[in-house]
Amino acid sequence: MSAKTVRVGRDLLADQRAAAERFRAAMTERGTLVVRLLSSPGAGKTSLLEATIKHFAGQRRIGVLVGDVQTQRDAARLRPLCKTVQITTGGACHLELPLVEAALAKLKLRDPEFLFIEDVGNLVCPASFDLGEHWRVVLLSTTEGDDKPGKYPKAFRTADVLVIAKVDLLGVVPFSLKRALADARRINRQQEVFRVSALSGAGVADWCSALDNRRQQLRL
Amino acid sequence: MSAKTVRVGRDLLADQRAAAERFRAAMTERGTLVVRLLSSPGAGKTSLLEATIKHFAGQRRIGVLVGDVQTQRDAARLRPLCKTVQITTGGACHLELPLVEAALAKLKLRDPEFLFIEDVGNLVCPASFDLGEHWRVVLLSTTEGDDKPGKYPKAFRTADVLVIAKVDLLGVVPFSLKRALADARRINRQQEVFRVSALSGAGVADWCSALDNRRQQLRL
Numbered sequence: 001m002s003a004k005t006v007r008v009g010r011d012l013l014a015d016q017r018a019a020a021e022r023f024r025a026a027m028t029e030r031g032t033l034v035v036r037l038l039s040s041p042g043a044g045k046t047s048l049l050e051a052t053i054k055h056f057a058g059q060r061r062i063g064v065l066v067g068d069v070q071t072q073r074d075a076a077r078l079r080p081l082c083k084t085v086q087i088t089t090g091g092a093c094h095l096e097l098p099l100v101e102a103a104l105a106k107l108k109l110r111d112p113e114f115l116f117i118e119d120v121g122n123l124v125c126p127a128s129f130d131l132g133e134h135w136r137v138v139l140l141s142t143t144e145g146d147d148k149p150g151k152y153p154k155a156f157r158t159a160d161v162l163v164i165a166k167v168d169l170l171g172v173v174p175f176s177l178k179r180a181l182a183d184a185r186r187i188n189r190q191q192e193v194f195r196v197s198a199l200s201g202a203g204v205a206d207w208c209s210a211l212d213n214r215r216q217q218l219r220l
Numbered sequence: 221m222s223a224k225t226v227r228v229g230r231d232l233l234a235d236q237r238a239a240a241e242r243f244r245a246a247m248t249e250r251g252t253l254v255v256r257l258l259s260s261p262g263a264g265k266t267s268l269l270e271a272t273i274k275h276f277a278g279q280r281r282i283g284v285l286v287g288d289v290q291t292q293r294d295a296a297r298l299r300p301l302c303k304t305v306q307i308t309t310g311g312a313c314h315l316e317l318p319l320v321e322a323a324l325a326k327l328k329l330r331d332p333e334f335l336f337i338e339d340v341g342n343l344v345c346p347a348s349f350d351l352g353e354h355w356r357v358v359l360l361s362t363t364e365g366d367d368k369p370g371k372y373p374k375a376f377r378t379a380d381v382l383v384i385a386k387v388d389l390l391g392v393v394p395f396s397l398k399r400a401l402a403d404a405r406r407i408n409r410q411q412e413v414f415r416v417s418a419l420s421g422a423g424v425a426d427w428c429s430a431l432d433n434r435r436q437q438l439r440l
Contacts, residue, residue, distance in 0.1 A: 040260045040261040040262060040341070040364075041260040041343050041364055041368055041371070041372060042260060042361075042363065042364025042365045042368060068371050069344060069371060069372055069373070069374075070370060070371055070372075070373050071367075071370045071371050073367050073370065073371060091374065093313065093342075093344035093345050120344065121260070121343065121371070121372070122313075122342060122343070122344050122345075123261050123341065123342070124289060124313035124340065124342050124345070125313050125342075125344070125345065141262075141363070143262065143361070143363035143364075143386070143389075143393075144260075144261055144262025144363075145262045147291075147293050148261055148262060150290060150291045150293065151261070151288050151289060151290055151291050151293060151341070152261060152289055152290070152341070153289070153290050154289075154311065166363070169363075169392070169393070172389070172392060173363075173389070174419070199394070
């Protein structure tokens with residue numbers, strides 16, 4: 001056993017943090033609000049983006065980067081609506097900043113007002129990575145159950161915003177909004193909360209209005 | 221830079237595979253069928269276990285090991301029904317065999333007929349680990365959407381069994397059973413498929429009967 005200590009991990013993490021800060025500052029400078037969506041598979045990230053883009057109806061410059069382990073399916077859904085680049089990780093369970101930067105270069109959209117990053121569907125691993133977003137949004141769909149914040153605390157602790165998705169199914173599935181919100185509040189008291197159904201359209205206008213407000217604050 | 225090559229990763233993986241094979245053989249010897257459940261958070265792993273244990277109504281010796289990032293919630297649900305040990309990973313996104321072996325030692329159940337291992341809710345990372353299970357079961361709930369097999373191929377490729385969960389919501393949520401099954405078939409043609417609703421009880425008897433059949437084959 002050698003007595004030499006190799007401090008690789010520590011320097012890499014510091015490098016990653018610094019790179020994320022540089023990316024965030026550069027996007028602020030361009031007037032682009034970077035919004036990142038985290039959730040379990042199938043919680044409704046892509047559906048929320050579809051509803052968001054349709055709500056803005058061409059009145060905002062929007063770009064989307066979608067991450068998946070495999071397939072171009074999410075990009076295929078979004079491309080008819082806005083400029084979209086699919087990132088396939090080929091097995092990896094989360095996005096990292098170099099993948100985002102490479103995809104952004106392919107987006108060919110000058111200074112968008114909103115850049116959405118849809119991470120791989122995974123409520124655990126992506127929460128440990130900073131992709132230079134201004135707003136981290138975690139989705140919890142009513143069909144997943146109201147006990148998830150406490151069970152997957154990092155995603156809920158680190159997110160600025162909580163979207164309760166699929167609220168059209170409240171009353172159909174066993175989900176107590178009150179219990180879910182109390183659980184989330186125990187982990188993060190600052191989090192803004194939206195209740196949305198991408199299918200019915202409920203809550204979409206409030207969510208989009210909050211996106212506009214958050215973007216207004218970029219240069220303050 | 222030293223010219224010496226350190227082959228750590230390769231040996232560790234071989235060690236892990238050998239340990240999983242030893243565990244599987246030991247459980248076969250005891251007549252215990254090890255069934256492992258993989259899925260997204262909230263797909264219904266714990267609910268399927270509740271329905272399964274209730275169906276067997278004390279007629280089988282059943283032990284359960286439940287994995288979560290945090291909390292004892294799943295064990296709290298299952299303990300009134302059968303011997304259960306909660307494994308909390310404290311941040312890690314999947315279970316590994318040493319955690320399973322340590323939990324099994326705490327289960328205090330002599331030669332169960334079924335040992336269920338419920339992995340952390342995550343459709344990506346757990347699929348890369350062999351925990352010495354005889355039957356790997358992936359759950360896809362109807363509320364997650366029918367496009368998931370292709371997007372998370374490793375979980376579907378490596379599972380012996382596919383359970384379509386929450387089939388009571390077919391017709392309520394946008395999910396085509398036909399599309400989901402065609403997608404799963406493209407990845408894995410051998411997979412046995414069950415359609416289950418833990419809430420309504422639909423399909424639970426067939427699933428439990430298959431568990432019995434699979435266990436009968438242990439010593440063949």
